[in-house]
Amino acid sequence: xxxxxxxxxxxxxxxxxxxxxxxxxxxxxxxxxxxxxxxxxxxxxxxxxxxxxxxxxxxxxxxxxxxxxxxxxxxxxxxxxxxxxxxxxxxxxxxxxxxxxxxxxxxxxxxxxxxxxxxxxxxxxxxxxxxxxxxxxxxxxx
Numbered sequence: 823x824x825x826x827x828x829x830x831x832x833x834x835x836x837x838x839x840x841x842x843x844x845x846x847x848x849x850x851x852x853x854x855x856x857x858x859x860x861x862x863x864x865x866x867x868x869x870x871x872x873x874x875x876x877x878x879x880x881x882x883x884x885x886x887x888x889x890x891x892x893x894x895x896x897x898x899x900x901x902x903x904x905x906x907x908x909x910x911x912x913x914x915x916x917x918x919x920x921x922x923x924x925x926x927x928x929x930x931x932x933x934x935x936x937x938x939x940x941x942x943x944x945x946x947x948x949x950x951x952x953x954x955x956x957x958x959x960x961x962x963x964x
Contacts, residue, residue: 824886827879831856837891840913845905853957901950902940902964911936940964
């Protein structure tokens, strides 16, 4: 059993049988303003101050099966890499003859490498760029 509490724009994905079983949606107050734990002294709070609490977290639970892959990530991945690309990279790495730590490390390395390549490629549309466009904003990259 996997139980998760997640707050903000970091998240996790569960891949089962080469398909996404679950992808944590980001929690935001509005576009590009993620929920996050903060402690602002009363004397510094002003109009527009936002304070989130652990009780604001999304709760999720699922019974995992053998072979399920859980990927925890920050917005560095989700802003630059589409979920279908995460699934494709995961599927390719899982075909390798690696096991245990080597498999997990290889998957992490490949996801980071791809996210970095996507971040620098200004010709490629990113999930963040799509989000900006939906909000009427222009932004190139992730």
